[in-house]
Amino acid sequence: MRKMFLLAAKDLRSEARAKEIAPPMVLFGLILVFLFTLNFPPGAGQAPVPGPVVGAVGSRELAGAFLWVSLLFAGILGFGRNASTEREGNRIEGLLLAPVDPAALFAGKALANFCYLWTLEAVLLPVFVLFFGVPAGLLLPGILLVALVANVGLAAAGTLFGAASQYVRARELVMPLLLFPVIIPLVLGAERLTSSLLTGGGLGSQSRWFILMGAFDLAIVAIGAVAFEFIVNE
Amino acid sequence: MIEIRRLTRRFGSARALSGIDLDIPTGETVVIFGHNGSGKTTLIKLIAGLLRPTSGVVLVDGKPPRETRGRLGFLGHDLYLYPHLSVSENLVLFARLYDVGAAEAAEALEAVGMSHKKDALVHTLSQGEGQRVALARAVLHDPDLLLVDEPFSGLDETSAAALPAVLKREGRTLVVATHDTERGKAIADRIVVLENGRISAA
Numbered sequence: 001m002r003k004m005f006l007l008a009a010k011d012l013r014s015e016a017r018a019k020e021i022a023p024p025m026v027l028f029g030l031i032l033v034f035l036f037t038l039n040f041p042p043g044a045g046q047a048p049v050p051g052p053v054v055g056a057v058g059s060r061e062l063a064g065a066f067l068w069v070s071l072l073f074a075g076i077l078g079f080g081r082n083a084s085t086e087r088e089g090n091r092i093e094g095l096l097l098a099p100v101d102p103a104a105l106f107a108g109k110a111l112a113n114f115c116y117l118w119t120l121e122a123v124l125l126p127v128f129v130l131f132f133g134v135p136a137g138l139l140l141p142g143i144l145l146v147a148l149v150a151n152v153g154l155a156a157a158g159t160l161f162g163a164a165s166q167y168v169r170a171r172e173l174v175m176p177l178l179l180f181p182v183i184i185p186l187v188l189g190a191e192r193l194t195s196s197l198l199t200g201g202g203l204g205s206q207s208r209w210f211i212l213m214g215a216f217d218l219a220i221v222a223i224g225a226v227a228f229e230f231i232v233n234e
Numbered sequence: 235m236i237e238i239r240r241l242t243r244r245f246g247s248a249r250a251l252s253g254i255d256l257d258i259p260t261g262e263t264v265v266i267f268g269h270n271g272s273g274k275t276t277l278i279k280l281i282a283g284l285l286r287p288t289s290g291v292v293l294v295d296g297k298p299p300r301e302t303r304g305r306l307g308f309l310g311h312d313l314y315l316y317p318h319l320s321v322s323e324n325l326v327l328f329a330r331l332y333d334v335g336a337a338e339a340a341e342a343l344e345a346v347g348m349s350h351k352k353d354a355l356v357h358t359l360s361q362g363e364g365q366r367v368a369l370a371r372a373v374l375h376d377p378d379l380l381l382v383d384e385p386f387s388g389l390d391e392t393s394a395a396a397l398p399a400v401l402k403r404e405g406r407t408l409v410v411a412t413h414d415t416e417r418g419k420a421i422a423d424r425i426v427v428l429e430n431g432r433i434s435a436a
Binding site for chain 1: 282283303304306308314316319327328330331332333355371
């Protein structure tokens with residue numbers, strides 16, 4: 001546990017100085033939200049008051065999908081870059097030589113990715129609320145709970161497939177090809193829950209999506225902790 | 235004690251090492267000479283457990299190298315340092331990963347004569363300075379087995395002359411791969427010559 005936090009702190013401290021991961025993620029996320037806004041039907045989803053609005057409900061449901069697609073695409077930039085910091089200069093070998101459980105290596109990298117996702121969301125969510133005219137009261141605090149559950153799975157899957165893609169050719173292409181099919185349940189759940197929030201449905205009636213996402217989180221964390229050693233060794 | 239038996243390593247169709255048999259008793263300093271591509275780095279990485287043998291076996295004190303990681307120090311071509319962390323932050327990170335304290339990291343830095351650069355970010359160091367910090371990283375946990383690959387390259391005369399004092403200590407098994415014959419002979423208890431992936435003299 002202590003070594004996991006050491007490794008995550010190492011990544012975050014490096015990033016605080018290098019600014020190679022979070023700024024490109026945030027910028028790309030903002031561009032995506034802006035592009036989606038341009039294609040949003042004029043006036044739709046901009047109802048000034050919460051609650052079901054005739055003609056705008058469908059747009060609000062779409063807004064949830066736009067949000068998670070933006071977060072996912074921007075997140076991938078960060079996952080790949082975070083993984084590549086260990087590939088460059090073969091730094092992963094230095095970590096593998098130390099008496100550190102490979103599961104702690106995985107958890108440390110995943111924890112750093114988890115923090116990058118929250119950084120991304122801290123910027124993107126207010127912009128999303130602003131650009132899509134979504135009443136913030138509809139989203140908060142439910143969206144934080146959805147993001148918490150989604151971020152665990154995204155960070156773990158991003159760490160696992162980020163590492164796996166580092167050791168093949170065309171790694172930038174391979175990573176999304178590996179990652180996207182696997183995280184479908186997670187993104188689908190997050191999108192459905194967000195849409196339910198945006199249409200005034202709340203989260204109370206959506207427990208099955210939380211269960212699905214929670215099960216995904218447990219499975220991907222367990223798989224990552226076991227598989228990481230085999231991925232990064234040679 | 236390092237025991238190497240019928241060790242072969244291929245990379246695709248290329249054979250890097252072929253049928254290596256070698257025993258290195260505890261406390262001995264073995265210097266491996268060989269031209270570029272002779273298999274020195276591959277052999278060192280196999281002893282460290284960073285590569286898996288295609289066939290054959292490497293044992294360190296009767297165990298696979300990966301099971302003795304905490305007692306092993308390694309300095310290769312790569313520094314294994316994080317460029318946007320300071321020298322001190324890098325060494326304290328590795329000290330904690332090896333379950334030793336910041337004091338040991340500071341001692342190792344002192345031993346390689348780099349204390350004055352402890353607050354410098356690694357990406358601002360010269361090649362030779364980086365090499366010395368990497369050496370401190372490799373020895374800060376006082377390993378019983380130290381594997382070093384081309385340790386003299388990139389170092390100035392003064393630093394290279396001071397290197398044996400950092401590498402060698404009583405009871406430590408030291409394996410050095412180099413093509414610097416003069417400096418290698420000066421520290422060797424035994425010399426092994428690799429040629430085209432085979433031991434040609436030992």
